Amino acid sequence: MDAPPTVAAPSPGRLRARAAGFVVLGAIITLGPAYGHFFATGSHEYLGWKMFSRQATDFCAVAYWRPDPGGRVPLDRFAVLGYDPDRAPVDLRRVRDPAAARVIGAKMCARLGRGADVRVDLRCATKDGWRDSPATDTSPATDTSLCRTTR
Amino acid sequence: MTLAAAEGSTRLAALLRVGLALLVWTRFCNDFAAFHDNGAAWTLLGASLFASSTLMLLGWRSRLATAWTGLTLAAIVVYLGVVERHYALLHHHVSLLMIATVLLALTPCGGSLSLDRWRAVRAAERAGRPPPPERGPQWAVHLIALQMSAVYLWGAIDKTRVAWLSGERLEAILMYHYTGSDWPSWPGFPALCLAGAVSTVALEYALAVGLWFPRWHRVLIPTVIVFHGLLYFTLPVATFSATMYVMMLAFVPAATVHRVVDRLLGQGEAVDAAPHSTQDAAP
Numbered sequence: 160m161d162a163p164p165t166v167a168a169p170s171p172g173r174l175r176a177r178a179a180g181f182v183v184l185g186a187i188i189t190l191g192p193a194y195g196h197f198f199a200t201g202s203h204e205y206l207g208w209k210m211f212s213r214q215a216t217d218f219c220a221v222a223y224w225r226p227d228p229g230g231r232v233p234l235d236r237f238a239v240l241g242y243d244p245d246r247a248p249v250d251l252r253r254v255r256d257p258a259a260a261r262v263i264g265a266k267m268c269a270r271l272g273r274g275a276d277v278r279v280d281l282r283c284a285t286k287d288g289w290r291d292s293p294a295t296d297t298s299p300a301t302d303t304s305l306c307r308t309t310r
Numbered sequence: 311m312t313l314a315a316a317e318g319s320t321r322l323a324a325l326l327r328v329g330l331a332l333l334v335w336t337r338f339c340n341d342f343a344a345f346h347d348n349g350a351a352w353t354l355l356g357a358s359l360f361a362s363s364t365l366m367l368l369g370w371r372s373r374l375a376t377a378w379t380g381l382t383l384a385a386i387v388v389y390l391g392v393v394e395r396h397y398a399l400l401h402h403h404v405s406l407l408m409i410a411t412v413l414l415a416l417t418p419c420g421g422s423l424s425l426d427r428w429r430a431v432r433a434a435e436r437a438g439r440p441p442p443p444e445r446g447p448q449w450a451v452h453l454i455a456l457q458m459s460a461v462y463l464w465g466a467i468d469k470t471r472v473a474w475l476s477g478e479r480l481e482a483i484l485m486y487h488y489t490g491s492d493w494p495s496w497p498g499f500p501a502l503c504l505a506g507a508v509s510t511v512a513l514e515y516a517l518a519v520g521l522w523f524p525r526w527h528r529v530l531i532p533t534v535i536v537f538h539g540l541l542y543f544t545l546p547v548a549t550f551s552a553t554m555y556v557m558m559l560a561f562v563p564a565a566t567v568h569r570v571v572d573r574l575l576g577q578g579e580a581v582d583a584a585p586h587s588t589q590d591a592a593p
Contacts, residue, residue: 169315169447177314177449180416188409188457192464208464210402210550211479215486220493252490284482288473 212286218253219283219292221260223267225276234277239267257281257292264305276304313449318564320421320446321571324369326454327376327419329556330411331367334359334379337407337549338386351389358382366411369424373415380412403550406461410557413453418446448564455560459518466514475511477504487545513537521561534558 169177195207205213223234237244240263242251254260260281267277281292342356359382365375387408391399398404420426422444431441473479480503485494496502517534520526538551559567 174314177447181313181449181453184413184453185456188453188460189463192460196464196468205400207468208402208461209468210465211483212468214545215479215483218482218486219491220482220485221491222493249490252492253486254491284486286473286479288476288478289482 216284216286218255219257219260219281220289221254221263222280223264224278224280226278234267236263236267239270241270256283260292261305268306271306275306277306278303279305313452314447316448317445318448319568320418320444320564321423322559322562322564322567323414323417323419323446323451324422324424324427325567326410326414326417326451326556326559327366327369327372328423329559330407330414330553331363331379333407333549333553333556334363334366334383334411336552337404338383339363351394355382355386355390359386369420369426372420372424372426373418376411376419377415380408380415383408383411401548403548403553406457406553406557407549409457410454410553413450413457416450416453417448421446444568451560451564454557455521458554458557458560459521461554462514463518466511466518469507469511469514474507477501477507480507480510483545521558524561524563527561531558531561 192207195203195205195209199206221236223236223239224231225234226232236251237247240247240251242248244252250259251263254263260279264277264279268275271277282289283292284290338356338359342352342359344353344356346352359379362375362378362382365371366379369375383404387399387404390396391404427444434441469475469479477500481500484503485491488494493499513533517530520530521534534554538554541547542551
């Protein structure tokens, strides 16, 4: 065997092409996402590297309860509606929006019977964090029983 | 011009090629199998993806096959994702795989561990010459590293806002996937989310910059492995974590990768000593 073969040195033109390619592509890679992050609107709003910005923005945290002279009494929606929490339908485990929370509340009212008073604290997930829903307005002056509003 | 002239071992780009081709199979080949009968566009793009990624994996006309794979992925994202609104094809993990593949086509990814290399070695043997050195330009490998940095940087910028830094977004994400609409009974859940959110942003900023300094690799590379491993195990990130693992190779000096492969094979070829070598610069 001979000595190891040499590798032909790239021509100046090729070197310039590589340098230009690096600068142009590097600028696109580095600065391109600025459009999606700072300037885009509408359907372009999610361009860029916004991992987790859209995830988990279509559901609400719920806490059902009934008023009691001693304070609030939590209501377990799964127990009231007769479901095992691990096997309940996904839209009962993960309540989609305030309207779905009210529908579930109405079903709980029906199961609990005449005179039931079911209320809900509701916070919905958005890309800007938790947003309190109007359904959380439980001041004594406001009638927010889901049972009365749905009958 | 130093960067443009920098050359090094082609084994690094070859490992990127093999890793990305397998990730393309993992992510797309079931979705694009012909039996789904999703229409002519899916079938044609699927056939193109199967053929191109197979050649890319085997390393036959490697750069051409890699470019073909990258362009097919681009067509999938633009036509099926943007035009036909299949939003699952617009996720970040798909874009990342597409961009990494396109950039890989600019590297000498067929110079090692490929049919191209096999043919070159056989041709040299027939001619009575030693095999050609496994060397090639590294500028596009640095672009892959730059892309990984940009993902960390812009990901951190996007999270630098009250909704994330307060822990609220992380609370929502964990609840969505684990407890649904019920507030977790885990003790310290808000504090855990606050700590997780702040440390994630700090880590992303640190990785965006720190991976460019080889002396920090001993700390940062294991950190990347644990960080993306946690994401892979706990959240639906598809091939994102695995793609970042593969791309992380682009931060390792090519000479180091070459030596590691040599040691694994029990050999000691000194590729660094090849004539006219400019440098095996760390990115």
